[in-house]
Amino acid sequence: MTMVNQLRGAAANYIQVLLVLLTFASAMPAQAAITVQEINTSSEVKAWLVEDYTHPLIAISFAFRGGSTQDPSGKEGAVRLMSALLDEGAGELDSDAFQQQLDDAGAEVHFGVGPDTVYGSLRVLADSKDNAFALLKRAIEQPRFDQAAVDRIRAQLTSNITAEAKDPSTAATIAWRKAIYGDHPYSRRKEGTKQSLAAVTASDLKALHTHLFARGNLTIAVAGAIDAEALKHDLDQIFGSLPSDALLMDVADAAPQLGQEIRIPYALPQDRMRLAYPGINPKDPQFFAAYLMNHILGGGSLTSRLWNEVREKRGLAYGIRSSLVNNEHASALIIETSTRPNRAAEALSLIRTEVRRIAEEGVSEEELEAAKKNIIGGYAINALNSSSAIADTLVANQLDGLGIDYIERRKQLIQVVTVEDVRSAASCLLSADPAVMIVGPPIDERKG
Structure with missing residues (x-):
């Protein structure tokens, strides 16, 4: 050289x-105006x-x-x-x-x-x-x-x-x-x-x-x-020199096929489980009610119901999480965890119980207020913490059709959500029979 x-x-x-x-x-201050x-x-x-x-x-x-x-x-x-x-x-x-x-x-x-x-x-x-x-x-x-x-x-x-x-x-x-x-x-x-x-x-x-x-x-x-x-x-x-219009193939909207169980035999020390429930579009009026519900159910990690019941109280998993997954043509609420094969049935039953409980009973005022505080406070840290993060967030907001003032409106959209709103969203999304996938040892090879 x-x-x-x-x-x-x-x-x-x-x-x-x-x-x-x-x-x-x-990284911008948490309360910096954008x-x-x-x-x-x-x-x-x-x-x-x-x-x-x-x-x-x-x-x-x-x-x-x-x-x-x-x-x-x-x-x-x-x-x-x-x-x-x-x-x-x-x-x-x-x-x-x-x-x-x-x-x-x-x-x-x-x-x-x-x-x-x-x-x-x-x-x-x-x-x-x-x-x-x-x-x-x-x-x-x-x-x-x-x-x-x-x-x-x-x-x-x-x-x-x-x-x-x-x-x-x-x-x-x-x-x-x-x-x-x-x-x-x-x-x-x-x-x-x-x-x-x-x-x-x-x-x-x-x-x-x-x-x-x-x-x-x-x-x-x-x-x-x-x-x-x-x-x-x-x-x-x-x-500016790019052509005006794209030539795209049409893509239909997709409804995830729920109500099925998929078992994949694999020699693993733990069963990996995934459940899919109906999701919700970010432009839906109930989106933030569903977002807060998901945070309380399993999206809030160490503070969520699933974490407390599955991980903390019973030690059935090292971690468990739920998330709202949104694509242009399909949405879903996904729950994922891993557990010992001889405790998989117990873990799955417990997850279903917690999902059913939040769908039928909703959440408490205390849970809702804690979730609002966490989600509002974490936005600047997670989505607006650098120039690159801001640019990425603004592209995502445009693709989701959320409006140029969405960052300003987001806090208010979250604050106005009520316990009844969350109950309605939970009932709408979580009353369905989910799709369940379990990856792990074949049934006849399980011990315990």
């Missing part, structure tokens, strides 16, 4: 370390912006609707492969040159895929934004999909699939999705299979990119040291 390259590498490393330090330093502006550019790119000059850092988060549900039939994993290649060469830059220029700019760029979106983010010091934004533009607008890079990343993903095939959690998740979602695209792994990945060509990747990456399909949020006028110009430069 030449002295010039050594100095260049040292400078890039210094900037990366500085970015990390500024990320931790930029003003969200809507930005509309001349090329009809829209974004939400939070200006913050506490540190010289800019964070951009964005998402294109249409994630792994857009995989062509027989080529599952194609969107995941495409997203992994976006920073592996773009425009006139091959993979090595692109990565070198990212390092020189001191920028952190990430791409990923979920069931409903292809998402990305960029963090950079404000003084270095122009070079970083130019690279992001190339990655989004002109990914190369060079065959050598395609083969290399495909091999990495295939190796991961091979390794995960030996993991009981992966096998269980695949079986769970198939049982719950049937033939819906949510039943498929975003990683695909070895066979489906092998079928994907560079032409497939280029077609997917053309279909998904459009201005009308784009959600953006920015937080940090940049003003509205500068951001308008920069957003036009990055995203």
